[in-house]
Amino acid sequence: MINEQIKDKEVRVVGAGGEQLGIMSSREALKLAQEAELDLVKIAPTAKPPVCKIIDYGKYKYEQIRKEKEAKKKQRIIELKEIRLSPNIEENDLNTKINAARKFISKGNKVKITLRFRGREMAHMQKSRHILDDFAEQLVDIATVEKAPKLEGRSISIVLTEKK
Secondary structure (H helix, E strand, C coil): CEHHHCCCCEEEEECCCCCEEEEEEHHHHHHHHHHCCCEEEEEECCCCCCEEEEECHHHHHHHHHHHHHHHHHHCCCCCEEEEEECCCCCHHHHHHHHHHHHHHHHCCCEEEEEEECCHHHHHHCHHHHHHHHHHHHHCCCCEEEEEEEEEECCEEEEEEEECC
């Protein structure tokens, strides 16, 4: 809220330089702001009494937008990459998958390794669990296990994240 939109009887006023001007009526505060050729802006509406500041509203709004853009730039969205394996995977294929996972983790993404079972492979699920353990063991230098191996229908999955 700015200038005439402020309907409170009393407000705590902060000057343009950041100095406390005290508690006064909103009309008096608006007069002070107009004398300084600035705007009266409600900064903290939930405080008792509400806090208003005498500032240039256009400049204030511009600064807020700039801060939001800067915060957005620094945000990093972490993706969940999935690598699928089968229980009868060969050593070279496994090494290729490990290198792919290493690349994903080094970029800051999480990696979900899924061991899928089909047909008769379902009878030997527990014997194949060592593949996931070996996979995690190979990446122990850069990754930690976020979610332990868990049976989900016809597959067992594990989630790895970057070490902090």
